[in-house]
Amino acid sequence: MSVDPQHLLRELFATAIDAAHPQQVLEAYLPKDRSGRVIVIGAGKAAAAMAQVVERCWQGEVCGLVVTRYGHGAPCEKIEVVEAAHPVPDAAGLAVAKRVLELVSNLSEDDRVIFLLSGGGSALLALPAEGITLADKQSINKALLKSGATIGEMNCVRKHLSAIKGGRLGKACWPATVYTYAISDVPGDLATVIASGPTVADPSTSAEALAILKRYSIEVPASVRTWLQSPESETVKPGDPSLARSHFQLIARPQQSLEAAAVKCRQAGFSPLILGDLEGESREVAKVHAGIARQIVLHGQPLAAPCVILSGGETTVTVRGNGRGGRNAEFLLSLTDSLKGLPGVYALAGDTDGIDGSEDNAGAIMTPDSYARAVALGLSASDELDNNNGYGYFEALDALIVTEPTRTNVNDFRAILILESTKNDA
Template structure:
C-alpha cells in the first residue's frame, strides 16, 4: 500500500506522458537511410519536440518549419519553430500554413518530406478554403467546442473548410515522398481524424460536414454554406494517385500510455483495469467510472482492491455555465459529486499535453476528503458542475495539477485508486 496515494497517482500520470514523448518514441521509426536532403514540416502540440529528434538523428541536410501551440515550443537549430493559437486558430497559424504550402509546392520525385503530426494540428495549421475567412473558421470552431460535438465530427467540418487538411497537404507535396509520423490523440487512432488528416485520404463528405453543423444548430455563414455545397470543397478521397508516395506511421497512441501506467501500478501492488479510450460527456463518463469504483470498493467486482481503474480518450463538455475548467476538471468534479467522499477512493484526471482545455493546469486530483473540504468552504459540487466550474472547485482545494506543457499529446488520462474492498458478496 502506498504511503501517499496522491504521489502514486502523479507517478502514473508522469509514466503515461513519458511513454508518448517524442524523445522516446520517434527516432526508431525514422527512415533507415538518413542521408541526403529532407524537408521537415509539422503541426501539433508535440511538433517542436519531434523536430528536435529529427535534427538530432538526421545525417544529411535538414530544413523545415513546424507549428505548435503557444508555450509548447522547443529550441531547434535547422527547423524553424512557430507558435500559434489552440484550440481556436489565429493569424499566426494561418500564416505558417501558407508558408508550409509554399515550402512544398515545387518538389520533385527526388525530394523527401517528413511530416510531424500530433494532436492540436487541426487548429494550429489553419488555412481556410477559398471564400472562407479566418473569422468564419474561428466562429465555427468556438461553436463546435461548446456544442458537445465529438472530435471526429469537429474534424470532419475542419477538413472541408481547409485548404491543407483532408489529404490536401499530401497532394501539394506530390510527387515527393512523404513520411508522416503521428502521435495519436483520438479514440481509435484513426489517421483520418488525427489533426484532420493532412496527408491521408478522407472518406467523409462535405454534405456530412454541413449535416454536423445543422445537427448542433450552429449558424452557418452564407460563404461557408456555399463552399460546402460546392464540389470543390471535397477532400482527397481513397485511391487518389497523389497519395501513392505518402506513407503514414503511428508512433505513439493512448493505449501505450495506459499500458505503461498499468505496469507502474502493478509494481506498486495495484491490480490495473484498463477501460481504454472513451468518448462522451465528461460528467456522464464520470458517473460510469464512479459506479465501477463503488462496485470494486463494496463488492470486489470486477476486480478486488487494491486496484486502479485506468482510462483515456477524449470526452466532451457541453458548456452551460460561466465557470472555468476543461473536460478533465469537469470529469473529476462529476466523479466527486457522484462518490461524495467514499472512503479509500482517490482519482486523477489530466490532459497529457499539460493543458486542460484553455486553463493553466493539466488536471486535478480528488481525495476521499475533497467533497467534505469543499462543502466546508461553501462549495456545492452539484452547483459547481452546473456552472462548469471544475477549475474553481479544485483550485479552492489546492488540488490542481500543474505540469507546464509536456510537448506531447495522447489526450486525457484518468486513474482511480481503490485502496480496499470493504465488503464482499456472499
C-alpha cells in the same frame, strides 16, 4: 500497504506522458537511410519536440518549418519553430499554414518530406478554403467546442473548410515522398481524424459536414454553406494517385500510455483495470467510472482492491455555465459529486499535453475528503458542475495539477486508485 496515494497517482500520470514523448518514441520509426536532404514540416503540440529528434538523428541536410501551440516550443537549430493559437486558430496559424504549403509546392520525385503530426495540429495549421475567412473558421470552431461535438465530428467540418487538411497537404507534396509520423490523441487512432489528416485520404463528405453543423444547431455564413455545397469542397479521396507516395506511421497512441501506467501499478502492488479510450460527455463518463469504483469497494467486482482503474480518450463538455475548467476538471468534479467522499478512493484526471482545455493546469486530484472539504468552504459540487466550474472547485481545494506544457499529446489520462474493498454483499 504503505503508499502515498496522491504521489502514486502523479507518478502514473508522469509515466503515461513519458511513454508517449517524442524523445522516447520517434527515432526508431525514422527512415533507415537518413542521408541526403529532407524537408521537415509539422503541426501539433508535440511538433517542436519531434523536430528536435529529427535534427539530432538526421545525417544529411535538414530544413523546414513546424507550428506548435503557444508555450509548447522547443529550441531547434535547422527547423524553424513557430507558435500559434489552440484550440481556436489565429492569424499566426494562418500565416504559417501558407508558408508550409509554399515550402512543399513544386517538389520533385527526388525530394523527401517528413511531416510531424500530433494533437492540436488541426487548429494550428489553419488555412481556410477559398471564400472562407479566418473569422468564419474561428466562430465555427468556438461553436463546435461548446456544442459537445466529438473530435471526429469537429475534424470532419474542419477538413471540409480547409485548403490544407483532408489530404490536401499530401497532394501538394506530390511527386515527393512523404513520411508522416503521428502521435494519436483521438479514440480509435484513426489517421483521418488525427489533426484532420492533412496527408491521408479522407472518406468523409461535405454533406456529412453540413449534417454535423445542423445537428448541433451551428449557424454559418452563407459563404460557408455555399462552399460546402460545392464539389470543390470535397477532400482528397482514397485511391487518389497524388497520395501514392505518402506514407503514414503511428508512433505513439493512448493505449501505450495506459499500458505503461498499468505496469507501474503492478510494480506498486495494485491491480490495473484498463477501460481504454472513451468518448462521451465528461460528466456522464465520470458517472460510469464512479459506478465501477463503487462496485469494487462494496463487492470486490470486477476486481478486488487494491487496484487502479485506468482510462484515456477524449471526452466532451457541453458548455452551459460561466465557470472555468476543461474536460478533465469537469470529469473529476462529476466523479466527486457522484462518490461524495467514498472512503479509500482517490482519482486523477489530466491532459497529457499539460493543458486542460485552455487553462493553465493539466488536471486535478480528488481525495476521499475532497467533497467534505469543499462543503466546509461553502462549495456545492453539483452547483459548480452546473456552472462548468471544475477549475474553480479544485483550485479552492489546492488540488490542481500544474505540469507546464509536456510537448506531447495522447489526450486525457484518468486513474482512480482504490485502496480496499468492504465486500459487503448483504
